[in-house]
Amino acid sequence: MNRSNASRGGVAVLVLAGGEGRRLGGGKPLRRVGKRTLLDHAIERGQQWSDTVAVAAKSADQVGNCDLPVLIDQPGIGGPLAGLASARLLDCPLVLTIPCDMPFLPDDLMARLTAVLGNEGASLASSGGRIHPVCGLWRRESLMQLPAYFATGRRSIMGFAEVIGYATVGWDDHWFVNVNTPIDLAQAERRID
Structure with a gap:
């Protein structure tokens, strides 16, 4: 393993692809933006950061013929x-x-x-005063607290971050564009072109 790959080995990237995408008419991970699917874009980005990339989904059919490990919710x-x-x-x-x-x-x-994680359980992206907990770096050992969190009846990812402690880093809004509707998809298409 070369030096650049060795520095990537301590972090896995998990692409969250389990949403139903109702406002988009369903099948969100496999919707195309440019010549590739939303899932393909996310996987490519994840592979820039780690040699260990997996996809989380409600079912395998949500992600089509994915060549990566698929972790079922x-x-x-x-x-x-x-x-x-x-x-x-x-x-x-x-x-x-x-x-x-x-x-x-x-x-x-x-x-x-990574730079702001410190001793926290997670570090989360933010933009425009809004935290994006789905774009987060999580200590695996902190994730072991999830069963106790679930036992309280809570199901908020932000609530869990509050339990384990988190830091935030801010960016400009244009990086965190979320594709939820046909209009969002059309705007993302124009941005790719």
Whole structure:
């Protein structure tokens, strides 16, 4: 393993692709932006940051013919927290989560989240005064607290970050464009072209 790959080995990237995408008419991970799917864009970005990339989904058919490990969401947990629960299966001390529906994430996401992590359980991206917990660097050991968190009945990914402690890093809004509707998809298409 060369030096550049060795520095990438301690972090896994988990692409969160379990959302139903109702406002987009369903099938969000496989919707195309440019010549590739939203999932392809996220995987490519994840592979820039780590040699260990996996996808979290409600079912394997959500992600089509994905060549990466697909971690199936734990039943009874909705939203991005279900994907985060799957991250406990990854054998790396740190896990970076990214959503499949943000195709323009900044190149320095991993570096800046790593720089502020300190002793916190997670470091989270923010923009325009809003925190994006789906774009977060999580200590795997902190994720082991999820069963106790679930036992309280809570299901918020931000609430879990508050329990384990987190730092934030801010960017400009244009990096965290979320594709949720046909209009968002059309705007992302124009931006890719």
